[in-house]
Amino acid sequence: MATIPSPHTFRGGIHPAYNKALAAAAPIRELPLPARLTVPMSQHLGAPAKPVVKAGDTVAGGQLVAEAAGFISAPVHAPAAGKVVAIEETLTASGRACAAVVIETAPEQVWQPLPTFPEWRFTDAKQLIEHIGAAGVVGMGGAGFPTRVKLSPPSDKPIDTVILNGAECEPYLTSDHRMMLEHAAEIRIGAEIIRHILGARSLRIAIEDNKPDAIAAMEKAFQDTDGDVAVTVLRTSYPQGSEKQQIFSVTGREVPRGGLPMDVGCVVENVSTAFAVFDAVVNGRPLVRRVITVTGDAIAQPANLLAPCGTLYSDLVAACGGVAGQAAKVISGGPMMGFAVSSLAVPTGKTASGLLLLSPKKISDFSSQACIACGRCVDACPMRLSPAELSQCIEADDIDGAEPLALMDCIECGSCAFVCPARRPLVHHMRRGKAVVMARRAAAKKTP
């Protein structure tokens, strides 16, 4: 066990105001169980889960309510006991509509646990992977990639390094930070389970140097762990928590274009995901709740709330003392990669790491100008793209021209738009261009 400074740092990136002090000192608080939960079927990357309950059914906490609908998909469980009152469409934070199982929670909570594996060290990896998949564990850093898939790399891609992602580079968010401070021991066991499954030699815990208390907590938790284990202290820089950038910062390896971390022998798991793995394997608890940072200068008491997946944002705001003054913008997630939402009647999911309420003085109303070709976005792009050129192609509807410029490599981190002096909506252009390419590829797949 050692603590080492990161040997490399990715190229580009930015230094936004982190504003983490608002919620960093607030201990994780459990939200009182809401009367009604709207549990979305799409809380992960891939196909939405298929409901297996119907209106009128009584469910126990932790009971399966929807099964995975494909390889890249994840099951959904009831966050609490109660009665299914409806299966209806709901708007999710990303703006897409999806089906949701609406549960009226019961005053008497019954819990239906999954099997547990206290002797996981002596359990077959395959069995653990199946169990983690059945518990609905997905990546909790934001994208929601099913963990079962990440943990089963093909046999020709051996994994030698597991990186535990505790960078939390998004401004304002502190949920992972609090998890590391308050649940270090559980995270350690989760990380060891992941390492055991993958048979990886090395384990790195990657934390930015603006969280010294989290670094200390992790050092303490992992001090007597066997093998090649180290806390890697990353330079504070956005997007240090992005998978490809972090792999480079920690190992110096570069994930090839269009490739996955497994191509360079790495698997990156968020610290909250490690906790969820621990909870599923040791406690038999499926992933049905998570810590959400409710923060911003327009919330009365910024807090880190442990809330069941399916809690409406309005319930979270109420639990934090309501809106202070006027909230001009509400963002699900962090300010860099989050989605602005137009209504608080949106449910949380497994990937919801934060809810940000900003007052009018934090919001600048601006109009964008033409590109002045200053090249700052090129310097800032951690993927080494040319956002200026790409956005101009997309603006002119020349998607064919944008594709060879590696449009699909964009990670939508927002660094380019952050530095743009002409205030061009660069990420928005990228998202639109990527959506067109995705739609084309899907259409091409359908008609061979």
Next chain:
Amino acid sequence: MDPITTSTLCIGGIGLASAAALAVAEKYLSVPQDPRIGKVTEMLPGANCGGCGYAGCADYARAIVADNAECNLCAPGGPACAQAIAAFLGRAAAAMERRVAIVLCCGDDTEALRRAAYNGIADCAAAQATAGGDKGCAYGCLGYGSCARVCPVNAIRIANGIAKVDKALCIACGKCVAACPRKLIKLVPAAAEIHVLCSSKDKGPAVKKVCGTGCIGCRICTKLADGAITMDGFLAVVDYAKPLTNEETVAKCPGHCIRKDAPPPTPNS
């Protein structure tokens, strides 16, 4: 020889040699083409809008002559053009009805609610992809002008937050129909005067919450229209195959979304 003469002779010589080469190529390498194709191309309006389904006017002319395509597909040319081509080729003139595009939404910013302030890219598809668009109604016109930008004849204007088609200018090429992410634009017979300018399939109370001029599914119009208006769930839809002249439908619509417009001036008048 002075430089001017030299260069004149050189350039002239190259020109003459090239002309000779071209003349020879024309004689021996030419591909025989039906001369009628060129004539038909000249008869077409040359808008190259693609509304007929072919890659421009020349391709459509080739299709008419060589593949026996219908000669009434050119919307900008209209019936006169169709008849002229039919007469030239000695075919029977197929009947042709002039069509125009119409935006089936009348919820402008005075009537319809916007539930968020959107300041992203001014493009309807981009707005739609951002949390489902800023319009309160999930079916209504977003008004960011994606249709207006693709219109080859500038027949679409954005007024008070919704798109409106100028019937007189529209050539029914159908580009706007494809560009609208909410599928609000339809091609309808130009002679039709009464339209249901709403596309919301929501129930009445839900419509009323977000728009002052939406279809609430009351069915009053279906009783007055003699079969020319049918219900698609909670939305009244005009069946343009049937005549609809009863103006009471317009007067009695409680949502004020059934509207009458003046017929466009005929192109020849």
